[in-house]
Amino acid sequence: YERLARELTLAGRADQLQPLYDHALALVGDDVAARATLLWKHGVALKEARRPQQLIDLIGDRPQPWELDIPPFVRSSLWLERSNALRILSRPHDALAELERAVEDVTDERALAVIDRNRAILLRGTGRADEAVGIFERLAATSSVAGRLDCLESLISTYALLAGTAELDDALARAIELADGPFADRAPQLLAMSAYRAALTGD
Secondary structure (H helix, E strand, O other): OHHHHHHHHHOOOHHHHHHHHHHHHHHHOOOHHHHHHHHHHHHHHHHHOOOHHHHHHHHOOOOOHHHHHOOHHHHHHHHHHHHHHHHHOOOHHHHHHHHHHHHHHOOOHHHHHHHHHHHHHHHHHOOOHHHHHHHHHHHHHHOOHHHHHHHHHHHHHHHHHHOOHHHHHHHHHHHHHHOOHHHHHHHHHHHHHHHHHHHHHOO
């Protein structure tokens, strides 16, 4: 399903995702865990196709009783996709509540880092930017280079909301230092932002 769904999305045929899902669902049968796994993968495909409402139409915007009976990893993955859909639909409070339910079943460190970053983004979007800063700073100190860059870019946006000038400039400098080698394509935007800030401050 995943490969075919990706090919359909890349080909501009996202309208065929639902028929593909329906066909795959018929093949899966009555196994609840298998059906939930397929629904999770369908949620990922709909996210990539920017069709979040279709997932909410399928599973609702709150956990359903049957979801409590599926394996924890599948359940948390499904809830994460529901959270992503709600976030894209500009429902940050609902997305945050769903994300905090999902994290209870997650033990993989890489998955937790992704969830933590999503949680920080949602905290920032619900007026809790101070809390978001702490998460972004922690992740920026412990993640891979790509992850650190993502977190520093998120920090830059967060400090801009908080009017934290010195902190913003520090995060920007750290991001520019990392934007090299395989990540050099991220440097121009960061350098342009740095030049703009220098022009504002007269430095």
